[in-house]
Amino acid sequence: MHDSIESSTPLTPGHCHRARRLAGAGLAACLLLFSTTTAAWDGRAEKQVFEMEEYTTVGGETIAPVRIGWEAYGELNEAKDNVILITHFFSGTSHAAGRYAEDDAAPGYWDAIIGPGKPLDTDEYYVIASDTLVNLNAHDPNVTTTGPATTNPETGAPWGTDFPLVTIRDFVEVQKALLESQGIERLHAVMGASMGALQAYEWASAYPDQVERLIPVIGGGETDPWLLATLSAWAAPIRLDPNWNEGDYYAGEPPLDGLRESLKLVTLDANHWQWANATFDRSWADEDADPTRELEARYAIEQTLDDIAASRAELADANHLLYLVKANQAFITGHGESLAEGLARIEAPTLILYSEDDLVFAPPGIRRTAELIEADGTEVELVALEGNRGHLDGVVAIDQADDRIRAFLAE
Amino acid sequence: MHDSIESSTPLTPGHCHRARRLAGAGLAACLLLFSTTTAAWDGRAEKQVFEMEEYTTVGGETIAPVRIGWEAYGELNEAKDNVILITHFFSGTSHAAGRYAEDDAAPGYWDAIIGPGKPLDTDEYYVIASDTLVNLNAHDPNVTTTGPATTNPETGAPWGTDFPLVTIRDFVEVQKALLESQGIERLHAVMGASMGALQAYEWASAYPDQVERLIPVIGGGETDPWLLATLSAWAAPIRLDPNWNEGDYYAGEPPLDGLRESLKLVTLDANHWQWANATFDRSWADEDADPTRELEARYAIEQTLDDIAASRAELADANHLLYLVKANQAFITGHGESLAEGLARIEAPTLILYSEDDLVFAPPGIRRTAELIEADGTEVELVALEGNRGHLDGVVAIDQADDRIRAFLAE
Structure with missing residues (x-):
C-alpha cells in the first residue's frame, strides 16, 4: 500500500484523501507519506x-x-x-x-x-x-x-x-x-x-x-x-601585496599571495586553540625538511592552513574581501x-x-x-x-x- | 644616629660592626641600614x-x-x-x-x-x-x-x-x-x-x-x-613585502610595511578582546574621514595599533623577527x-x-x-x-x- 502510494505522482492532499478511502491502513500511510512526500525537496541545489x-x-x-x-x-x-x-x-x-x-x-x-x-x-x-x-x-x-x-x-x-x-x-x-x-x-x-x-x-x-x-x-x-581590529588584520596582507596596486589589478596579476594570507588569518581567527591543538601536533610538513634547520621549511599545521587558503583564494577576489x-x-x-x-x-x-x-x-x-x-x-x-x-x-x-x-x- | 650612619659612605658590614660598638641603638640601626643601604641600586640602568x-x-x-x-x-x-x-x-x-x-x-x-x-x-x-x-x-x-x-x-x-x-x-x-x-x-x-x-x-x-x-x-x-600557526601568521606580512627580497634588503629599503603589519599582529594576539573592548569604542581615527564611506578611512583602534606598530618597527629588523x-x-x-x-x-x-x-x-x-x-x-x-x-x-x-x-x- 505504502509503496503504491509513493509511486503515484504528483502527490497532493487529494491523493491522500483518496488513499484513505481506498484502504483501511490509508491514514497512517498518508501521514507517513506527507513526512516523506515525493514532493519533498530531493537535496538537489540549483543556483x-x-x-x-x-x-x-x-x-x-x-x-x-x-x-x-x-x-x-x-x-x-x-x-x-x-x-x-x-x-x-x-x-x-x-x-x-x-x-x-x-x-x-x-x-x-x-x-x-x-x-x-x-x-x-x-x-x-x-x-x-x-x-x-x-x-x-x-x-x-x-x-x-x-x-x-x-x-x-x-x-x-x-x-x-x-x-x-x-x-x-x-x-x-x-x-x-x-x-x-x-x-x-x-x-x-x-x-x-x-x-x-x-x-x-x-x-x-x-x-x-x-x-x-x-x-x-x-x-x-x-x-x-x-x-574592528581583527577585520583590519584580515585586510592587511592584501594591501601588502604589490599586485593589489590600490585595487587596480583586473588587467594584470591578482594579488593572490596577499589574498591567501588574508584567508589564512580568517581560518585561524574563526577557529580556536582547542581545535588546533586537538587536530595537529608538531609534525613537519615534509619529513625531509626540518623546520628547525631551514628558514623555508614548515610544520604540518602551517602547510594545511596554507593549502586551505590557497584553495579558497582561487575562487575569491581580493577587493571583495576588502569591501566585506x-x-x-x-x-x-x-x-x-x-x-x-x-x-x-x-x-x-x-x-x-x-x-x-x-x-x-x-x-x-x-x-x-x-x-x-x-x-x-x-x-x-x-x-x-x-x-x-x-x-x-x-x-x-x-x-x-x-x-x-x-x-x-x-x- | 640613623642619619649619621646613612651619611657615612661607603658602607660595608665593617661599618655596621663599628656602629654597633659605638652606640647602644646600633644593632637596630644596622638592620635598618642594610635593608635601605646607600649601596642600594639607584634605579639607573646601564647597558x-x-x-x-x-x-x-x-x-x-x-x-x-x-x-x-x-x-x-x-x-x-x-x-x-x-x-x-x-x-x-x-x-x-x-x-x-x-x-x-x-x-x-x-x-x-x-x-x-x-x-x-x-x-x-x-x-x-x-x-x-x-x-x-x-x-x-x-x-x-x-x-x-x-x-x-x-x-x-x-x-x-x-x-x-x-x-x-x-x-x-x-x-x-x-x-x-x-x-x-x-x-x-x-x-x-x-x-x-x-x-x-x-x-x-x-x-x-x-x-x-x-x-x-x-x-x-x-x-x-x-x-x-x-x-606554531600564530607565529607563522606573524612572519607572513614581512614575506609579502617586496622590499623583504628573500631577506636580502640591507643595501636597500627595509620591508617596513610588512614589519609594521607583523608587529600589529603581535600586539593584537598578545592582548585580548577584554582589553580591546574596554579600551576602545567605535570612534573613527579622524572625525572628518568616515570609515563607512571611504575605503582608506579607519577606526581609532586601527590607527592606534598602526601607530604602536610603526613606532616599534623603527627599532626592529624584519629578518630578526623571522628568526625569532x-x-x-x-x-x-x-x-x-x-x-x-x-x-x-x-x-x-x-x-x-x-x-x-x-x-x-x-x-x-x-x-x-x-x-x-x-x-x-x-x-x-x-x-x-x-x-x-x-x-x-x-x-x-x-x-x-x-x-x-x-x-x-x-x-
Whole structure:
C-alpha cells in the first residue's frame, strides 16, 4: 500500500484523501507519506540569478545592474508565509544546503539542519538563501555577485575600487527585492551565522513587521573594537601585496599571495586553540625538511592552513574581501548612533546561538545584544553551543541545536 | 644616629660592626641600614656588552663574534650565589628594570617587581638580564644583539639569511657564557615571560644543578600547534613585502610595511578582546574621514595599533623577527623528541604564573607542563594572573603576584 502510494505522482492532499478511502491502513500511510512526500525537496541545489536593473545604496550611490545568485529548498506555499531566509557568513555563499551534483564533495554548509524532516524542514518551509553583494567568492562558478570584480557596463571594465562601499543594510535591501520578486512579504524566520547574524539583526530591526522569528548565530548586534581590529588584520596582507596596486589589478596579476594570507588569518581567527591543538601536533610538513634547520621549511599545521587558503583564494577576489571587511566593520544594528535603539526596534522572538569560546564575536557583546533586544519585553533565548572550533562551531556544529531550532520555529 | 650612619659612605658590614660598638641603638640601626643601604641600586640602568670571539650553535654552525647587551641591578655578592637571571620575551630586550636616564618615558618592563624592597629585591639579589641572539630590536641603541642584521666580519656585509638558525637553547648557552664571564655558576632563580619562560624552562632542564628556582611566566614547556600557526601568521606580512627580497634588503629599503603589519599582529594576539573592548569604542581615527564611506578611512583602534606598530618597527629588523619566529616554533623543552623527558630533567622548585585568557600560550599546555615537571616529585605551584590583557598580563600586571614571588624566592 505504502509503496503504491509513493509511486503515484504528483502527490497532493487529494491523493491522500483518496488513499484513505481506498484502504483501511490509508491514514497512517498518508501521514507517513506527507513526512516523506515525493514532493519533498530531493537535496538537489540549483543556483538561480536575481537581477535588479539598478540599486541605490543606503549611502546614495547607484549600482546598475545588480545581479545576485540564490537558491531555495522546499516549496513556497500559496499563502507565501512559510519562508525562512538564510543569510551567509563572511566567506560563505548562498549554498546553505544540498548538492549541485550527486558527486559533490560536500553539501551546503548548513545541510545538517536544512532538509526533509530536519529542523528547517523543507517539507514545511521554503528555505531561501542568496549571495550578498561583494561576495568573497566572486570567481566561484556557483556564485553570482556584484562588486569590484564585476564589469561596470558603463565603462566595460571591472568596477574596481570605484564600486561604492556597501553595508550589511544594503545586503538586506537586495535580499528584500529578491523576496518581493517572488511575492514574499513576510519571513517566518531569518537565520544566519556570523556576518549572516548581522544581516538577520538588521532585517529584524529595519523591518520588524515582516520578520516573525530571528535566529542570529555566532554574531552580535554590532562590530566591537576587537573585531574592528581583527577585520583590519584580515585586510592587511592584501594591501601588502604589490599586485593589489590600490585595487587596480583586473588587467594584470591578482594579488593572490596577499589574498591567501588574508584567508589564512580568517581560518585561524574563526577557529580556536582547542581545535588546533586537538587536530595537529608538531609534525613537519615534509619529513625531509626540518623546520628547525631551514628558514623555508614548515610544520604540518602551517602547510594545511596554507593549502586551505590557497584553495579558497582561487575562487575569491581580493577587493571583495576588502569591501566585506568595510561592511562588517561598519555594522551596528539600525546603522544609527545607538545600538540600544537599533535593537529596540526588533519585535521578533529571538533565539541567539553563540559560543563562549568565540574569538571573533566576544561573548559579552552577544549577551549585551540579548539584553538590549529583551529590554522592551521582546522574547530572547540565548543558547551556548559546545565544541572545539570556537566561532566556527556555529557553522560546523549547528546540529547540536536541532531540537531548540525546531521548537522555536514551531512556536 | 640613623642619619649619621646613612651619611657615612661607603658602607660595608665593617661599618655596621663599628656602629654597633659605638652606640647602644646600633644593632637596630644596622638592620635598618642594610635593608635601605646607600649601596642600594639607584634605579639607573646601564647597558653593557658581552662578547664571545666565536660561538657554535646547537645546530653546529659558527657565529664569530657574538655580542649581546646586558644590564644588572643590585650587587653580586662574594659567594656569587644571589643571582636572578631574567630572560626576555619575543619583542623584549634586556631592559627589565630601571631607567637609562632620569627623563626616560618608562622604566624597564618588570620594574614593578625589580628594585630595592621589591620582590626581586636588588638589596639582596643581583638581577641580570641579557639581550638574546637575533633580538627583534636590532636598531635600538640600547640593544646589542647578533643576528642577520649584524655585519659578518668575514664578508664585511650583514649576515642576512646566511645567519644560522638559532634556538632557545642557543639563547641559554650565550647567557651561560655571559654568567661564567662573571664567575657565576648557579642561579638563585631564572624568571622570564613568554619567550622568556621558554628560556627559563630550557635553563632548568639543561642545567638542573645550576638552577635553584624556576619562575616561568605566561609560557609552556613547548610551542603547541596553535602557536606554531600564530607565529607563522606573524612572519607572513614581512614575506609579502617586496622590499623583504628573500631577506636580502640591507643595501636597500627595509620591508617596513610588512614589519609594521607583523608587529600589529603581535600586539593584537598578545592582548585580548577584554582589553580591546574596554579600551576602545567605535570612534573613527579622524572625525572628518568616515570609515563607512571611504575605503582608506579607519577606526581609532586601527590607527592606534598602526601607530604602536610603526613606532616599534623603527627599532626592529624584519629578518630578526623571522628568526625569532623560527626559534619559538622550534621550542620543546630539552630539544628532544619528548616533552615529558625534557621537563622531567627539571629539579628546581617551580612557580608558574599564567593567564586563563592567554591567546598565545593556551592554558591546557601550561597545566600539562606543570604536571610533567611535577611527575617525579619536583615542587610546582601554578598561579593564575588576573586582568584584561590576556597573555600580556604576565608583563604589565605582574605586580599582582608580588607576595607569591617574594615568598618563593625566600623559600
